Amino acid sequence: MEWGLLIPILGLSIPIVAILSRRVVQVLEMRHRERMAHGALAGEDVERWERTVERLEGRLKVLESILDDEVPGWRRKYDD
Numbered sequence: 001m002e003w004g005l006l007i008p009i010l011g012l013s014i015p016i017v018a019i020l021s022r023r024v025v026q027v028l029e030m031r032h033r034e035r036m037a038h039g040a041l042a043g044e045d046v047e048r049w050e051r052t053v054e055r056l057e058g059r060l061k062v063l064e065s066i067l068d069d070e071v072p073g074w075r076r077k078y079d080d
Contacts, residue, residue, distance in 0.1 A: 067074050
C-alpha cells in the first residue's frame with residue numbers, strides 16, 4: 001500500500017472513530033441514567049457495599065487479634 005493512500009484514509013478514519021465513540025458513550029450514559037431511575041443500580045450497590053463491609057470487618061478482626069498478641073492491653077487504651 002502506498003503512503004499517499006494511507007495518510008488520507010487515516011485522516012478520514014480518525015474523525016469517524018471519534019464521532020462513533022462519542023455516540024457509544026452517549027448510549028452508555030443514557031442506559032446508566034435509565035438504570036438509576038429504575039433503581040436497578042441501587043440494589044447492586046447495596047449488595048456490593050455489604051460484601052465490602054463484611055470483608056473489611058473480617059480484616060479488622062484479624063488485625064485486632066494480631067494486636068492482642070503483639071500489644072497486650074491496647075484495647076484499654078483505645079476502646080471507647
